[in-house]
Amino acid sequence: MRLLIGLVCLVSLVACCGLAYWQWTRFESASGTFQNLGYVLQWPLFGLFPAFMVWRIRKLDRERKAKPVEAPPVPMTTVDVVKPARPVVHDDEPDDELAAYNRMLAELNARDER
Incomplete structure (x- = not known):
């Protein structure tokens, strides 16, 4: 499963870097605009996002496992009201x-x- 997740993250990064290169060629063409340049900067970030999410989910999972299990709060009844x-x-x-x-x-x- 880890190999598959790593492969998906790598494919995402390669595909988005390819799209960034395509936007760079559009920016350098005669009809290129600064919007194309903006996409050049955005696509690599989109490609890194799946890897960031995997890292973040694993970090939160480690933190959750490190915390001691607390008992759920007991709901108050009318008898408990002081x-x-x-x-x-x-x-x-x-x-x-x-x-x-x-x-x-x-x-x-x-x-x-x-």
Whole structure:
């Protein structure tokens, strides 16, 4: 299988280099444009792409095998949900905005308990 993958990568590179040469001859001709020159630069990259993908897949596979297997996360149920602690309300707090916020939290907590 490795030999076949290597052969496909090599054939891809040779074919794309041939297409780059063809675009180079088109660029040098009287009707050649800079678009042909752009293709000259692109075709070798297209030819190298299969080899890059093989390298990348193997690298990711090695990294995946090197990591220890973790247990899948356990979904939370309604029993696992922890209610927040009751907010402490101090009527003698110097900050009126904080006292109003604490009263609002206490009311919401009382509503949740009903």
